[in-house]
Amino acid sequence: MKKSKRRVRPRAIFCLIAISIFIIAAVWLLFDKLIFVNEAPIITLKADVIIIDEGTSFHAEQYITSVEDFNGNALSLSKQEHKKGTYWISGNVDINKQGVYRVIVYALDHKDNQAEKILTVTVENKKTSSPVSKPNTVDKSENKGNEEQKPSNIDSGGYDSSIDPNDCEPYYVNGILLVNKLHPLPPSYGELDDEAAQALEKLQTAANNAGYSIPTLSAYRSYDYQGTLYNNYVALDGQEAADTYSARPGFSEHQSGLAFDVGELSYDYGETEAGKWLHQHCHEYGFIIRYPRDKEKITGYVYEPWHIRYVGKSTAKKIYQKGVTLEEYLGVN
Numbered sequence: 154m155k156k157s158k159r160r161v162r163p164r165a166i167f168c169l170i171a172i173s174i175f176i177i178a179a180v181w182l183l184f185d186k187l188i189f190v191n192e193a194p195i196i197t198l199k200a201d202v203i204i205i206d207e208g209t210s211f212h213a214e215q216y217i218t219s220v221e222d223f224n225g226n227a228l229s230l231s232k233q234e235h236k237k238g239t240y241w242i243s244g245n246v247d248i249n250k251q252g253v254y255r256v257i258v259y260a261l262d263h264k265d266n267q268a269e270k271i272l273t274v275t276v277e278n279k280k281t282s283s284p285v286s287k288p289n290t291v292d293k294s295e296n297k298g299n300e301e302q303k304p305s306n307i308d309s310g311g312y313d314s315s316i317d318p319n320d321c322e323p324y325y326v327n328g329i330l331l332v333n334k335l336h337p338l339p340p341s342y343g344e345l346d347d348e349a350a351q352a353l354e355k356l357q358t359a360a361n362n363a364g365y366s367i368p369t370l371s372a373y374r375s376y377d378y379q380g381t382l383y384n385n386y387v388a389l390d391g392q393e394a395a396d397t398y399s400a401r402p403g404f405s406e407h408q409s410g411l412a413f414d415v416g417e418l419s420y421d422y423g424e425t426e427a428g429k430w431l432h433q434h435c436h437e438y439g440f441i442i443r444y445p446r447d448k449e450k451i452t453g454y455v456y457e458p459w460h461i462r463y464v465g466k467s468t469a470k471k472i473y474q475k476g477v478t479l480e481e482y483l484g485v486n
């Protein structure tokens with residue numbers, strides 16, 4: 154009797170523990186499913202940014218991979234807004250008018266958790282944008298572009314001669330404004346960006362605290378002012394040389410109000426202690442070195458250790474960590 158009692162007891166304890174674990178796990182799972190989950194639904198898009206040709210059809214649903222609540226249950230598409238357990242699409246794209254449009258996908262699960270995701274749609278004019286919508290993959294992936302692989306309407310200065318700043322729209326990719334030799338700004342565009350200016354002040358204060366001075370040498374430049382500068386350089390150096398270091402009016406990033414020249418206008422600036430500090434820390438304040446060394450084929454400009462561009466902290470950090478140009482980061486020319 155004694156022996157059998159002793160043998161049963163450990164087994165009973167084991168069973169009790171196993172049952173307890175099972176009950177705790179079941180209750181935990183139940184609570185997790187029913188009570189504690191307040192996480193937003195998950196909207197997955199095929200792309201955040203799409204470019205379509207003017208006049209082609211567009212249906213936002215085709216760019217949605219899935220919309221699910223946090224437990225993985227699919228939500229259904231609804232024509233009605235704010236309906237529980239569904240998602241709906243807001244925003245119009247005029248396929249007959251070139252421009253940048255925002256389409257927003259909203260989701261609402263059964264527990265009132267909401268989510269939204271933006272799809273940026275660029276409708277491009279075929280006539281002016283064909284070299285852009287068919288990017289030169291050689292130029293994009295590796296720094297090996299050469300004359301034969303460039304679209305035929307790229308002139309000796311690296312500009313697309315078919316693009317007229319007087320007849321263009323600011324070019325946004327994933328919400329980020331891109332200004333380069335293929336994407337100019339119209340003459341009326343631009344002013345100093347407040348957020349960028351404030352970020353620059355913070356950057357300069359931090360530099361001072363680290364023992365360096367990085368004064369602002371140039372900030373916002375209007376279309377007309379850039380035209381005067383460029384023409385002066387052409388008169389001085391000739392167009393071919395001027396094109397390597399000065400932008401034609403409409404094509405300068407300074408017109409965006411997001412670009413600044415700081416420190417020293419010297420190609421050796423990147424080797425100075427202040428220039429190195431700028432290179433290593435500007436991303437912490439939302440800036441990137443816009444024209445890095447050995448990336449001329451991609452950016453269209455020689456290395457400019459003094460020219461910084463505001464893109465916001467999270468984007469700047471990613472670009473810095475990946476060691477890429479803005480064009481490479483955005484995946485466009």
Ligand SMILES: [Zn+2]
Pocket residue numbers: 371407412413414459460461
């Ligand atoms: Zn500059």
